[in-house]
Amino acid sequence: MRIHINRLGAADRARLVEHRLTVEELTELHGMLLRGQQARQRALRRVAAFSLILDIVLLLMxxxxxxxxPAVLFAGVVVTAIVLLxxxxTWAAAIGVFAHQYNQAVEEGYPELLGRLRL
Structure with missing residues (x-):
């Protein structure tokens, strides 16, 4: 079993670093990737809310x-910490790594757009 980590593909990274896209194409790509990132963030917020509500309900039960x-309170704190961890x-694997790789590739290949097309 493997954990899937959302990463920027090697070919896409090479295209960005080597400045193979026009600014218009890069803007289109950024818009598409930004929509995907926002959808992942919304889904993660829903999962986080559900997880924390479930944690609270189970603790109250x-x-x-x-x-x-004291044992129940300690267990509640530990389980909550594990859920948060x-x-x-999950955020790092689904959102953080991809955004970091994309931002780094754009900054290398398109220094003139520094900070404009970040995820």
């Missing part, structure tokens, strides 16, 4: 059954 003991790793 556990407190209702076992009472607010998983969400951070």
């Amino acid at each position: 556990t407190v209702f059954v076992a009472g607010p003991t 998983c969400l951070a790793c």
Whole structure:
């Protein structure tokens, strides 16, 4: 089993770094990639909200059954930390790596557009 990490393809990176696209083509590509990134961000926000709500509900159910003991509170804190860590790793794999690679390639190949077409 492998974890999928959303990355910029080698051919696309080469086209960007070697300045093979016109500014219009780059603007079109940026718009398309930006829409994809925004869709991933919306989906991740939904997943984060659902995960945290589920975490809270399960914690409240556990407190209702076992009472607010130190062990239950510790477990709640640890589970919440694990959920947040998983969400951070998911963000990095789905959004962060791709955006970083794209931004770096554009800055190398198109220094005149520095900061304009960032994801």
